[in-house]
Amino acid sequence: MAQTVFAPWDDPQQKPLIQFVGVTKRFGDFVAIDDLTQDIYEREFFALLGPSGCGKTTMMRMLAGFEAPTEGSILLSGQDIAGVPPNKRAVNMMFQSYALFPHLTVWDNIAFGLRRSDMPKDAIAARVEEMLKLTRLSKFGRRKPHQISGGQRQRVALARSLAKAPKLLLLDEPLGALDKKLRQDTQFELMDIQETTGTTFVIVTHDQEEAMTVASRVAVMDEGRIIQVATPEKIYEAPNSVYVADFIGDVNILEGTAKANGPESYAIDWGGAEPATATSARPFSDGQKAHLAIRPEKIAISAERPADAANAVQGKVLDIAYLGNLSTYHVELPTGQVIKAQSANTRRVSRRAYTWEDPVWLSWSATAGVLLES
Amino acid sequence: MNRLSPFNVVSLTFGFAFLYLPMLILVIFSFNSSKLVTVWAGFSTRWYGTLFQNEAFLDAAWVTLKVAVMSSTFATVLGTMAAYVLVRGGRFMGRTLFSGMIYAPLVMPEVITGLSLLLLFIGIGMDRGVMTIVLAHTTFSMCYVSVVVSSRLATFDRSLEEAALDLGASQFDAFRLVTLPIIAPAVISGWLLAFTLSLDDLVIASFATGPSATTLPMKIWSSVRLGVSPEINALSSILIGIVSVGVITASLMSKRHAVRVRREEQAAQRAT
Amino acid sequence: MRRAVLIAVPYLWLLALFLVPFAIVFKVSLSDTALAIPPYTPTLKDGFGALISGLDFENFVFLTQDDLYWKAYVSSLQIAFFSTIVTLLVGYPMAYAMARAPEEWRPTLMMLVILPFWTSFLIRVYAWVGILSTEGFLNQFLLWTGIIDTPLTILNTNWAVYIGIVYTYLPFMILPIYAALERLDESLIEAAEDLGCSRMQAFWLVTIPLSRNGIVAGCFLVFIPALGEFVIPSLLGGSGTLMIGKVLFEEFFANRDWPVASAVAVILLLILIIPIILFQRNEQRQQEAEQ
Incomplete structure (x- = not known):
């Protein structure tokens, strides 16, 4: 039996869990969210990614009920949640600071939300134990927040927000306070828990690596708008704008004019010795301004001009950034432009083929880059 | 920093000597057997004995205590409310006037506060006595409470309250179960501050009271105007002793608590 | 609701x-x-x-016609002003030394400053009566050391009032300055010295400006209440000590002239309004800076 790909956003039969319909949020003169429409589906792990001040936190706070939209409406399971206060919403939030109650034990922190409902005492106890087990905290129930480590605090916050089995869990920079190693482990743990509980997660983050790792879809935001929503692969491989291409990962941008030279194929005159060839499903008219975005790892570096490459330029090595597993070469072209090319360090550094000032050839295929409108 | 120059040491030594010598001399000479307070004539506790037989002092002490307990309790409730409104109330009509009325009594000369309250009590025909002193003390000490509590609230992580709301607590529950327990130390020190302010106050109480109620400071005042008296020295020493024990205990407790929290935090970090 | x-x-x-x-x-x-x-x-x-x-x-x-009143206002302003300056000169070095003290001492030093603040104001003023009187401890000490051979008259003069104000209001000066100095990042001083300042220059160019808010708050906290002070001039000052708080109190209780006492209070309030507003501005600015 072939496993079906999880992609409810492609299925017109699916009803979204959350719908933003023409939502605008203003704080005085400042527009935090600008006429935003977006659906989020059940069981999704939806990431809001963007620089600080882009409106991602405001979106989340509107879902939690701490802010109300100035215009437009937000629907949860088809119902407008405008007038519903935060304490009446089937939405829970994990705060960036974790917001663990310092005067309560881990156990009481997790039970806090359950006690606000009319759940019987033994059911509460059972649920808390279940949550402690899920987050591997069973030994720490009696401790106070200051008596556990940062990683454990993060898990308490998660357990507390999941305890009420919300329809939607909001995570505000959930891993921001952890160091890098712990963050990576925790990302997978979060994905596991999301899968086990089947809860819809909306995560806010400014860390693109984190968004790419955990999310089923990533929404890249800037200045109150969503620029692109797609799966991590699509966001990386097929960004829809220079902004997204530049925001996610490293990228070289060649700016020039397009001219069709075949079906879905264009020659871009970017000021180099010869025009670059690139394929694009998006049509460009002759003479239209275009940006060719190429990821550094898709550019090969060699001493001789490769015979079969669609694109090749010569330059000299300006700088080498050694990253351990990878090296990034900064190559200066005769035009003065600097192109980054990345290659895996399969050999030891001492046997590296190129060094500073070496003349080298850079090459890439016609499908390596993405052609973007300006 | 962390290095004291000789000048720093000298300024600390002289500064603290200046602050503490007068009180120390007062306490020592309260045990003087002579009635001449500035000449040492041997150790004795006789003035403590006569103090405890002085009905007028004991009555005044009782009145003062009643006033202090009542006014500091009211002041704590009102002051905490005012602090909450100042820090969390957002914008409302007359906010500037409100914050002005909170800060102004802190620096207002007591004679003016006292005079104005007396004229109010007379204007509305209120019988002056314990109740009017309580009202007067509540009014100025609630401002102190509100300053103490609002400085704690300002550093209070607001997401804690939001987390409580998010988990289904009502506004009131969020305050009762989360905010109040966390700001409790500030509320308690606010209460203690209001209590000592009420205990100390002479000027405002003199204006606000009637013939029926005399507080301890008023009693002390009428006797020190005639000069130094060994009985007052004894009384002062008792009051200084109570305050010192209280303040030292409180600071030791808070220090010990801080040390324990730090040690536990370190242990938790090492465990991972 | x-x-x-x-x-x-x-x-x-x-x-x-x-x-x-x-x-x-x-x-x-x-x-x-x-x-x-x-x-x-x-x-x-x-x-x-x-x-x-x-x-x-x-x-x-009537207030403008009788010398007593305007003299009392001027003399109150004078006494409050000079005692504020003296308190600052005594308090700043103390606050500075406290902020430089090893971290584990600071809570104790802080407690030592706060303790008098919790102790009865009246008692602390009264303690000076026994020290400053003609046969008091200060004169006994000075006579014993041979610095003087006839006792000084300090009690019941303005000198005693100055001493009383500086003594009782010293904690109000130290606390805000200490709070400002403790927050001061030491690397700023090091940076100043690194850039060629001497110790003294670094103090004047970095430490003083950055503790300005504390100094301003401390000065207002001393000046404003000192201006209307009643207990200190009545207990330590003499018949020649004119302070408006005392005048008001006597006008009200001794002369029972309520309207004149109220007029005295209104003028005092008008004098105080400017420093009170400045004080509040300072506090607000500081609060905004912290948030």
Whole structure:
């Protein structure tokens, strides 16, 4: 039996869990969210990614009920949640600071939300134990927040927000306070828990690596708008704008004019010795301004001009950034432009083929880059 | 920093000597057997004995205590409310006037506060006595409470309250179960501050009271105007002793608590 | 709804017991003395029209005619001003030394500054009576060391008032300055020295400007209450010590001239309004900077 790909956003039969319909949020003169429409589906792990001040936190706070939209409406399971206060919403939030109650034990922190409902005492106890087990905290129930480590605090916050089995869990920079190693482990743990509980997660983050790792879809935001929503692969491989291409990962941008030279194929005159060839499903008219975005790892570096490459330029090595597993070469072209090319360090550094000032050839295929409108 | 120059040491030594010598001399000479307070004539506790037989002092002490307990309790409730409104109330009509009325009594000369309250009590025909002193003390000490509590609230992580709301607590529950327990130390020190302010106050109480109620400071005042008296020295020493024990205990407790929290935090970090 | 109650209760309390009383003081200051209870006229009993027409500025005119009052204002300002400066000169080095002290000492030093603050104001002023009197401890000590051979008269002079004010208000000066200095990042001083400042220059160019808010707050906290001080001049000062708080108290209780006492209070308040507003600005600015 072939496993079906999880992609409810492609299925017109699916009803979204959350719908933003023409939502605008203003704080005085400042527009935090600008006429935003977006659906989020059940069981999704939806990431809001963007620089600080882009409106991602405001979106989340509107879902939690701490802010109300100035215009437009937000629907949860088809119902407008405008007038519903935060304490009446089937939405829970994990705060960036974790917001663990310092005067309560881990156990009481997790039970806090359950006690606000009319759940019987033994059911509460059972649920808390279940949550402690899920987050591997069973030994720490009696401790106070200051008596556990940062990683454990993060898990308490998660357990507390999941305890009420919300329809939607909001995570505000959930891993921001952890160091890098712990963050990576925790990302997978979060994905596991999301899968086990089947809860819809909306995560806010400014860390693109984190968004790419955990999310089923990533929404890249800037200045109150969503620029692109797609799966991590699509966001990386097929960004829809220079902004997204530049925001996610490293990228070289060649700016020039397009001219069709075949079906879905264009020659871009970017000021180099010869025009670059690139394929694009998006049509460009002759003479239209275009940006060719190429990821550094898709550019090969060699001493001789490769015979079969669609694109090749010569330059000299300006700088080498050694990253351990990878090296990034900064190559200066005769035009003065600097192109980054990345290659895996399969050999030891001492046997590296190129060094500073070496003349080298850079090459890439016609499908390596993405052609973007300006 | 962390290095004291000789000048720093000298300024600390002289500064603290200046602050503490007068009180120390007062306490020592309260045990003087002579009635001449500035000449040492041997150790004795006789003035403590006569103090405890002085009905007028004991009555005044009782009145003062009643006033202090009542006014500091009211002041704590009102002051905490005012602090909450100042820090969390957002914008409302007359906010500037409100914050002005909170800060102004802190620096207002007591004679003016006292005079104005007396004229109010007379204007509305209120019988002056314990109740009017309580009202007067509540009014100025609630401002102190509100300053103490609002400085704690300002550093209070607001997401804690939001987390409580998010988990289904009502506004009131969020305050009762989360905010109040966390700001409790500030509320308690606010209460203690209001209590000592009420205990100390002479000027405002003199204006606000009637013939029926005399507080301890008023009693002390009428006797020190005639000069130094060994009985007052004894009384002062008792009051200084109570305050010192209280303040030292409180600071030791808070220090010990801080040390324990730090040690536990370190242990938790090492465990991972 | 709940929010409205929360705002209304303390608001109305302060309106009724803080603002309205001032309005009454102002009204009484415009009334005339009378042999009645209360001892001024007109009152509301006389009807609203008579009340308005019965008010005049007679008492204020009287204040300008009698030397006693304006001399008392000037002398209060003078005493408050100079004792504020002396308190700053004593308090700043203490606060500075506290901020430089090893971290584990600081809570104890802080406690030592706060302790007098919790102790009865009246008792602390009274403690000086025994020290400063002609046969007091200070004179005994100075005679014993041979610095002087006849006792100094300090008690019942303005000197005693200065000492009393500096002594009782010293913690109010130290605490805000210490708070400002403790927050000061030491690397700023190091940066200044690294850039060629001497110790002294770094102190004047970095430490002092950055503790400015603390200094300003401390000075207001001493100056404003000292201006209207009653206990200290009455207990330590002499008959020649003129301070407006004392004048007001005596006008009210000894002379039972309520309208004049109220007029004295109104003028004192007008003098204080500027420093009070400046103080609040300073506090607000500091709060905003912290948030």
